Amino acid sequence: MKKGKEQQSWEREHLENFEVSLTPSKNLYPCVYNPGESLTGTVEITNVKPIQFKAISVKCHIWCGVSPRKNGKSWVAEEQYLNSTVTVADKGTLERGPHSFPFNFLIPATAPTTYSGPYGSTDCEIQAIIDTPLILKVRKTSFLILKPLNLNDLPNIQDINSSFVTKDFTYMLVKKGTIILKATSDLRGYSHGQAIILETEIENRSEKSTSTVVARFMQKVTYQTKTPIHVKSAIAVIKGTGVNANKQARWKEKIIVPALPQSRLQSCRLINIEYYIQVSLKSPEVSLTLPIFIGDVRVDTTNPTPPQPVPEVPQSPPPSTRNTTPTPTSRSPSRPLCGCFASPSTPLVGPEADVLQAEEILTESHSQPQDGSASPHSFYRIAFFQTFVATGHFCTL
Numbered sequence: 001m002k003k004g005k006e007q008q009s010w011e012r013e014h015l016e017n018f019e020v021s022l023t024p025s026k027n028l029y030p031c032v033y034n035p036g037e038s039l040t041g042t043v044e045i046t047n048v049k050p051i052q053f054k055a056i057s058v059k060c061h062i063w064c065g066v067s068p069r070k071n072g073k074s075w076v077a078e079e080q081y082l083n084s085t086v087t088v089a090d091k092g093t094l095e096r097g098p099h100s101f102p103f104n105f106l107i108p109a110t111a112p113t114t115y116s117g118p119y120g121s122t123d124c125e126i127q128a129i130i131d132t133p134l135i136l137k138v139r140k141t142s143f144l145i146l147k148p149l150n151l152n153d154l155p156n157i158q159d160i161n162s163s164f165v166t167k168d169f170t171y172m173l174v175k176k177g178t179i180i181l182k183a184t185s186d187l188r189g190y191s192h193g194q195a196i197i198l199e200t201e202i203e204n205r206s207e208k209s210t211s212t213v214v215a216r217f218m219q220k221v222t223y224q225t226k227t228p229i230h231v232k233s234a235i236a237v238i239k240g241t242g243v244n245a246n247k248q249a250r251w252k253e254k255i256i257v258p259a260l261p262q263s264r265l266q267s268c269r270l271i272n273i274e275y276y277i278q279v280s281l282k283s284p285e286v287s288l289t290l291p292i293f294i295g296d297v298r299v300d301t302t303n304p305t306p307p308q309p310v311p312e313v314p315q316s317p318p319p320s321t322r323n324t325t326p327t328p329t330s331r332s333p334s335r336p337l338c339g340c341f342a343s344p345s346t347p348l349v350g351p352e353a354d355v356l357q358a359e360e361i362l363t364e365s366h367s368q369p370q371d372g373s374a375s376p377h378s379f380y381r382i383a384f385f386q387t388f389v390a391t392g393h394f395c396t397l
Helices: 005-014 381-392
Strands: 015-022 038-047 051-053 054-068 079-089 092-094 096-107 116-117 120-131 136-142 161-171 173-187 193-206 213-223 229-242 249-257 273-279 286-294 338-339 355-361 361-369
Touching: 005 015, 005 361, 015 096, 015 136, 038 054, 051 120, 054 096, 079 229, 079 338, 079 381, 161 286, 173 273, 173 286, 193 213, 213 249, 286 355, 355 361
Parallel strands: 249 355
Antiparallel strands: 015 038, 038 096, 051 092, 054 079, 054 120, 116 120, 120 136, 161 173, 161 338, 173 193, 193 249, 213 229, 213 273, 229 361, 273 286
């Protein structure tokens, strides 16, 4: 086989055009396909000299790989969903002129949604290959797969999403107090463009004001290398004022969901994506989490009938109070109590019978795309798609 400059010289002498194009899909984006869909396209060759070839073939490769190194391409674990090659022309001579060779592949039902992260990705690629006695010419193009996640298929998706934590603490060496922190979101699952309505209630049964309250919308991606790698990212961060001594306060905010990967890459065992809302205080140190699912088909709140349960993908446990507190400097709570409220309207009940005076928590800052546009955590709907088209690396239409 010729190499380097000889290959370039051969191509200039023989090929005027060599490209592979895909037939647009019926989806919103022309090069985003669904599992079970036929992937069709054409190899276009225009040669100015006759070419003797052993075969002209097309390869479709869909796989997932993970690496222990950031942005590494030496996979330590892989999953293959499709690795198929079809011959579109047998051994012979390609006479001068334009030639067109159609091809067709069936995307398997097990193919997961396309995802690209720092330690792994799911990739979809088409290769057109001209195999000659002297040279091997290859043209590549990429495409995306979307395996829609219907949130209504998840168990208990319409249940109230609420959690609370109670913590006793000591300050000024001898004084004691109690903090009761509760958070509720209106749904358990959301899709792009929806607003997460977050309500937080805090009882401060002490003579010391609390620190700023912080709500974070978090993404956690786990890459199943030999030692699993966990990557956490804050999608949105909201800060509110603290609660004064012997006061109870409420805080209501909303978070617009940007374009994000699904909560679970269905059929993929090497990459797992989770979301949660973390509400925390730095002083006294206390936090809780609310699991959140991100999908493509919104929760149908008009249909109260619970859907048929489906097998649930194992998820790593939500971060503990010690690990998720912004700066874990104090000891663990002496007797923490955690649980779920039966209703978001259930009043907070503290250890004493007296009723605390109420006040309002004011929002100090809100860091997130306010229009619901793509964030740095986007992957296929906007940012990833536009990047491929802009660079010309995406499929040719």
